Amino acid sequence: MKIKYRYQLTRILLLLLLCSGIAFGLFNYKQKTQIQASGNKIKIGVIAALSGSNKLMGLKGLKGIEIIQQLNPLLNNGDLIELIIIDTQDNEEKSIKALKIMSEVHKVSAILLLSNSNTVLTVAEIADQYQIPILAVNASHPNITKMNSWVNQFNFDDEFQASAAALFIRDELFLEKVAIFTHSDNVHFSFLATEFARQYSEVGGVITDTIDLKNNEDEIGTVLQSIKIKEPELLYLQVPTEELIEIVIALKKLDWKPKIMLSDGLFAGVLSQDKFPVDLFDDILATETFHNEMQLTKFGKHLKTRLKSINIAKNQLVTHTLLGIEAYAFLLQAMNRCNDLKNNVCINNKIRSTRKFEGIMGYISIDHMGKAHRSLVINNIKAGKMNFIVKVY
Numbered sequence: 329m330k331i332k333y334r335y336q337l338t339r340i341l342l343l344l345l346l347c348s349g350i351a352f353g354l355f356n357y358k359q360k361t362q363i364q365a366s367g368n369k370i371k372i373g374v375i376a377a378l379s380g381s382n383k384l385m386g387l388k389g390l391k392g393i394e395i396i397q398q399l400n401p402l403l404n405n406g407d408l409i410e411l412i413i414i415d416t417q418d419n420e421e422k423s424i425k426a427l428k429i430m431s432e433v434h435k436v437s438a439i440l441l442l443s444n445s446n447t448v449l450t451v452a453e454i455a456d457q458y459q460i461p462i463l464a465v466n467a468s469h470p471n472i473t474k475m476n477s478w479v480n481q482f483n484f485d486d487e488f489q490a491s492a493a494a495l496f497i498r499d500e501l502f503l504e505k506v507a508i509f510t511h512s513d514n515v516h517f518s519f520l521a522t523e524f525a526r527q528y529s530e531v532g533g534v535i536t537d538t539i540d541l542k543n544n545e546d547e548i549g550t551v552l553q554s555i556k557i558k559e560p561e562l563l564y565l566q567v568p569t570e571e572l573i574e575i576v577i578a579l580k581k582l583d584w585k586p587k588i589m590l591s592d593g594l595f596a597g598v599l600s601q602d603k604f605p606v607d608l609f610d611d612i613l614a615t616e617t618f619h620n621e622m623q624l625t626k627f628g629k630h631l632k633t634r635l636k637s638i639n640i641a642k643n644q645l646v647t648h649t650l651l652g653i654e655a656y657a658f659l660l661q662a663m664n665r666c667n668d669l670k671n672n673v674c675i676n677n678k679i680r681s682t683r684k685f686e687g688i689m690g691y692i693s694i695d696h697m698g699k700a701h702r703s704l705v706i707n708n709i710k711a712g713k714m715n716f717i718v719k720v721y
Contacts, residue, residue, distance in 0.1 A: 392652025569597030
C-alpha cells in the first residue's frame, strides 16, 4: 500500500475538482428552499448500541444522524425521512433480529449500522438474505465488505490505519521499538495489533512485547514494569476505553513516559467520561477521522454555520457524531440518484458508485465492492483536543 503524506490541499487539486463537477455536497443547500414536501415517507433504519457497555458509539452516532435529519429532513423528491431505531446493545444476536425486523416489519429502504466490527461481521454473514443497503458507519475491519453484496464500509479500514501508524512511527518519528497492547475478543483491536506489527516489522521496527489483556491476569502496573525492561519507545494501545485509562494512570504512577498511539474513536471514549481529567492524555498520538484544526470543505463551513443556528456546541461533536452526520448525508445523496426509492438494488449500486463525495474535511468514495476510500489524520492530544500533525490518504 502506498501512503502519501499531505499537509494541505493544493489549489490545483481544488480547481480540478470544482471544474470537473465531481464534488458532491452533503447538503443540497442551494436547492433546499425549492423542495416541497410530497406527503410521503421513506424509512431508514438505525441499528445501534444505545445501551450497554458500548453505548458511546451508538448514542453519539445517533445524535449526529438526528442533528443532520433536523437540518435536512427531505429527499429531493419531497419525501420525508423517517428513522426507525432499534437498540441492540451491540449484541450480535440482537443485531441479526433487528435486521430481520427492519426488513419484514418496517420495510426500510436502507440501514445505518452503528456497531463495532464484531457485530458488523456477524450481520455481513446474512446480509444478502435481506438485500437492504447497509452503511456500516464506524466498523473498520477490512472483512466487513467481503462475502456479501449489501454491507458498505463508511470509515477507513484497519489495514490502512495500521499501515499509516506503522510508517509514521518508523519513518517520521524514527522510533525503533514498540510494545503492543490488544484485546483478542475484539476483532478491530486484534486486527490492528497484528497488521501494525507486520508492517512495522517490515520497515525495520522491533516489537518488544504483545500483551493480550483478555488473557492477562496480572495487574497493569506489573505488566508495564516487565515491558519497561525491554525499553520500548512507544506503546501501541488497542484496548477498550476503561483499560486505556487504567494503563495511562499506571504509567503515571511508574513515572514512565513512553510515547503512546491510539486508534480511531478511543479518545472519544475518554472525553465521554468525567472520572479522570483529560489532561492525563496530553501528548498521546491518535489516528483519527477528524481533528480540531481541520480545514473545512465548503460543506463543512456551511454545516458549522447551521449548527450554530440550532445551538449545537462544538464540544458535542466527537468522532462518532461527525461520522453519523456524514453517513446520513452520504446515504441521502445516493438515494436522491434513484428514481424508484423502493428499488434497493439501485440504492446499493448508487452507494457503491459514489466518487469524491464532499465530507466535512475531505472527500469520500465507496467502490464497487463497498470499500470506503477516505483520508485519515494523525493527531496529538492536548488539553482534550485533537491537534493535527499530518493527513494520510
